[in-house]
Amino acid sequence: MSFLAPERLWLLLLVPALVAGYLVVQWRRKKYALRFTNLALLSRVAPRNPGWRRHLAAALMIVTVGLLATAFARPQTQVEVPRERATIIVTVDVSISMRADDVDPTRLRAAQDAAKAFVDSLPPKFNVALVSFAGTASILVPPTTDRAAVVRAIDGLELAESTATGEAIFTSLDALKQVPADPSRPAEPAPARIVLLSDGYRNIGRSVQDGVAAARRARVPIYTIAFGTPFGSVEIEGQRTPVPVDEETMRQIADATGAKSYTAASSEELEEVYTDIGSSVGYTTEEQEITSQWTGYALLTALVTAAASLFLLGRLP
Numbered sequence: 001m002s003f004l005a006p007e008r009l010w011l012l013l014l015v016p017a018l019v020a021g022y023l024v025v026q027w028r029r030k031k032y033a034l035r036f037t038n039l040a041l042l043s044r045v046a047p048r049n050p051g052w053r054r055h056l057a058a059a060l061m062i063v064t065v066g067l068l069a070t071a072f073a074r075p076q077t078q079v080e081v082p083r084e085r086a087t088i089i090v091t092v093d094v095s096i097s098m099r100a101d102d103v104d105p106t107r108l109r110a111a112q113d114a115a116k117a118f119v120d121s122l123p124p125k126f127n128v129a130l131v132s133f134a135g136t137a138s139i140l141v142p143p144t145t146d147r148a149a150v151v152r153a154i155d156g157l158e159l160a161e162s163t164a165t166g167e168a169i170f171t172s173l174d175a176l177k178q179v180p181a182d183p184s185r186p187a188e189p190a191p192a193r194i195v196l197l198s199d200g201y202r203n204i205g206r207s208v209q210d211g212v213a214a215a216r217r218a219r220v221p222i223y224t225i226a227f228g229t230p231f232g233s234v235e236i237e238g239q240r241t242p243v244p245v246d247e248e249t250m251r252q253i254a255d256a257t258g259a260k261s262y263t264a265a266s267s268e269e270l271e272e273v274y275t276d277i278g279s280s281v282g283y284t285t286e287e288q289e290i291t292s293q294w295t296g297y298a299l300l301t302a303l304v305t306a307a308a309s310l311f312l313l314g315r316l317p
Contacts, residue, residue, distance in 0.1 A: 001075050001076070001077045001290075002075070002076055002077075002287070003073040003074055003075050003076065004073075004074035004075075004076055004289060005072070005073050005074045006073060007073075008069070008072050008073040008074075009069070009070075009073045011069035011072060011073075012066060012069045012070070014065055014066075014069060015062055015065060015066045015069070018061075018062045018065060019062060022058050022062070056308055057305060057308045057309045060301060060304055060305035060308055061305050063301050064298055064301040064302045064305055067294060067297050067298035067301055068295075068298045070294050071291050071294035071295040071297075071298055074289055074291050075289070075290050075291060075293075075294055076287050076288060076289045076290060077287070077288065077290055078287060078288075084125040084126065084127065084145075085127070085179050085180065085182060085190035085191065086125070086126050086127065086190065086191045086192070087126065087127040087128070087129065087143045087175075087176060087179050087190050087191070087192040087193075088122060088126055088127070088128050088129075088192070088193050088194075088195060088273065089128075089129045089130075089131060089143075089172040089175050089176065089192065089193070089194045089195070090115050090118065090119060090128060090129070090130050090131070090150070090154075090195050090197070091130075091131040091132075091133065091137075091168050091169075091171075091172045091194055091195065091196045091197065091198075092111055092112070092115055092130070092131070092132050092133075092154070092157060092197045092198075093108075093111070093132075093133060093134070093163065093165075093168070093196075093197060093198035093199060093227075094108065094132050094133065094134050094157050094158060094159050094160055095133075095134045095135075095159070095160065095161070095162060095163040095199075096134075096159055096160070096161055096234060096236065097163065097199050097201065097228075097232070097234060097243035098111065098159060098198075098199060098227065099159055099234045100199070100228060100232035100233060100234050100243050101232075102228055102229040102231055102232035102233075103227050103228060103229070103232075103264050107199055107227040107228050107232070107264075108157065108159065110227055110264050111197040111198075111225070111227050111264075112154050112155065112157060114197060114225060114264065115130075115154050115195075115197060116151050116154050116155075118195065118273075119147055119150050119151060119154070120147065120151075122147075124145065124147075125145065126145070127143035127144060127145060127179060127190075128141075128143065128144065128145070128147065128150050129141055129142055129143040129144070129150075129172075129175040129176075129178075130150050130153050130154060131168060131171050131172050131175060132157055133163070133164055133165070133167060133168035133171065134159070134160035134161060134162055134163065134164070135160060135161055135162035135163075135164055135204055135205075136164060136167060136205070137164055137167040137168040137170070137171035137172075137205075138171065139171060139174065139175045139178075140153045141153045142175060142178045143175060143176070143178055143179050162203055162204040163198075163201055163202050163203050163204065164202065164204045164205030164206075165196075165198060165200070165201075165202035165205075165208050165211070165249075166202060166205050166206035166207045166208045166209075166210055166211040167204075167205035167206055167211075168196065168198075168211070169194070169196075169208070169211030169212065169214065169215055169222065169253075170206060170210075170211055170214060172194045172196075172220075172222075173194075173214055173215060173218055173220065176189065176190055176192050176218070176220070179192075189218060189219070189220075192220050193220065193221055193222075193223060193259070193273050194215065194220055194221070194222040194223065195222075195223045195224075195225070195273060196222055196223070196224045196225070196250070196253065197224075197225045197227060198224070198225075198226070198227065198250065199226065199227050199228040199232070199243065199245045199246065200226055200228075200245055200246025200247065200248075200249045200250045201243070201246045201249070202249070208249060208252075208253060211253075212252075212253055212256045212257060215257050216256065216257055220257065221254075221257045221258045221259035222253050222254060222257045222259050223254060223259040223260055223261070223262070223273050224250040224251070224253050224254045224259070224261045224262065225250075225261075225262045225263070225264060226245050226246075226247045226250040226251075226261065226262070226263050226264070227245065227263075227264045228243070228244070228245030228264075229244070229245060230244040230245065231244065232244060232245060247261075247263070259273075
């Protein structure tokens with residue numbers, strides 16, 4: 001167990017201080033009784049000695065103080081939290097060819113808009129991860145239910161050189177490894193889908209075929225959205241360079257993994273991506289504040305203290 005406000009634990013010094021104070025009071029009470037030599041008169045005027053009952057009530061009060069001091073320090077502990085494992089990996093091409101404006105306003109901007117609309121449409125319990133790729137591929141946002149974090153990362157995408165489509169698939173599969181395991185079936189991968197938004201042409205890194213083979217082994221369908229036309233072009237070092245869309249490669253990726261391919265104009269149909277994904281629950285270990293739990297312990301002890309004082313001593317403390 002740890003504490004969010006450990007500096008407040010000094011209040012626990014009140015516990016030994018109260019114990020010492022109580023012992024001093026008992027010693028002085030005993031000393032006064034010994035000084036009162038007329039024991040017959042003392043037995044008449046003094047109330048019946050409550051004995052151990054008085055000590056029980058005092059001990060409970062001191063325990064209550066200790067519990068309240070601990071609660072005030074905001075304790076936290078590690079707990080197992082259930083988490084839905086169903087995951088969608090949104091993988092976006094940020095290669096220079098995505099700067100082409102044959103899709104309004106540009107291929108990249110259209111892909112960003114489509115990705116954000118898709119993320120917003122997903123069921124809240126699903127995890128979403130974001131992968132971007134150009135010459136290399138990176139996991140920008142690991143699987144999470146925080147839609148705002150994914151949308152911010154999509155808005156922040158920047159163009160870079162080359163297109164490593166095969167690496168993008170491998171990196172998307174790596175992102176799935178960050179989803180918590182199902183304790184009842186630890187070897188079973190999380191139910192998942194990859195949505196690949198690209199203009200299709202690979203020119204660096206591992207081959208698309210190797211990536212597709214890995215996705216098939218993992219049984220993860222790759223839905224593709226092709227952005228561009230056969231007539232797209234971009235200006236590179238002052239020269240206009242053709243960058244036609246490779247719809248055939250995008251279609252082959254989808255077909256080989258048991259998914260579907262789309263164009264930018266038809267991506268509204270993407271609900272099909274998650275309609276049959278299924279559900280699986282895993283558990284993650286998280287730090288969770290348990291101040292209310294310790295406050296409850298203190299309240300319960302205070303109630304027992306009051307009851308003990310009332311029924312054993314005839315008065316409230």
